[in-house]
Amino acid sequence: MNARLVVLASGSGSNLQAILDACAEGRLQADVVFVVVNRRSALAATRAEAAGVPAVYRPLGPYRNAFPADARSAREAYDAALATEVAEVKPDLVVQAGWMHLFTAAFLDRFPGKVINLHPAMPGAFPGAHAIDDAWVAHERAGLDHTGVMVHLVPDEGIDDGPVLAAQRIEIGPDDSRESLEAKLHEAEHELLVRAIGEYLRR
Numbered sequence: 001m002n003a004r005l006v007v008l009a010s011g012s013g014s015n016l017q018a019i020l021d022a023c024a025e026g027r028l029q030a031d032v033v034f035v036v037v038n039r040r041s042a043l044a045a046t047r048a049e050a051a052g053v054p055a056v057y058r059p060l061g062p063y064r065n066a067f068p069a070d071a072r073s074a075r076e077a078y079d080a081a082l083a084t085e086v087a088e089v090k091p092d093l094v095v096q097a098g099w100m101h102l103f104t105a106a107f108l109d110r111f112p113g114k115v116i117n118l119h120p121a122m123p124g125a126f127p128g129a130h131a132i133d134d135a136w137v138a139h140e141r142a143g144l145d146h147t148g149v150m151v152h153l154v155p156d157e158g159i160d161d162g163p164v165l166a167a168q169r170i171e172i173g174p175d176d177s178r179e180s181l182e183a184k185l186h187e188a189e190h191e192l193l194v195r196a197i198g199e200y201l202r203r
Helices: 014-024 044-050 061-066 071-087 131-142 178-202
Strands: 003-009 030-037 055-057 093-096 115-119 146-153 164-171
Touching (some): 003 014, 003 044, 014 030, 014 044, 014 178, 030 044, 030 071, 061 071, 093 178, 115 178, 131 146, 131 178
Parallel strands (some): 003 030, 003 093, 030 055
Antiparallel strands (some): 115 146, 146 164
């Protein structure tokens, strides 16, 4: 029986597409059964629908409005509601593929050991939402000659510091620009994410 994947995405969905393609081609013994986006403009939902996968838009905004003076409570309420919805499809793995939201225990505790995240940096380097920009600044100011991508487990509320499943170093060449570096990182992400999911499932 194929594993059941839930994919969470906030952007163009190119990593989701890589997963969908790998499933369709038999490179992953898995099926994407549910996709969640948290930005209305996210093309990931369109990619999911084209593949016949249910996709929903679940923004944080209404929860912020409900808790205008307490950002933590807003996040926890959002996470609890989303966890309940995701749990209904009985996932074997929840994949954060360009998901721009940090989960609290209200979500993570529902899926212990089953949440992974893709991050455009090497382990221990440039945590947070601006990893590519941070690497490029380090290149320009201090001559940093490489960055990378990694896939890691998300056991708790730490920022991009969970146990690493896979990582790949990406060189920053003399002819690179900020844009070309981002393109190289995204290309590497697609292959690395599929490989990491496969290795996780084989465990």
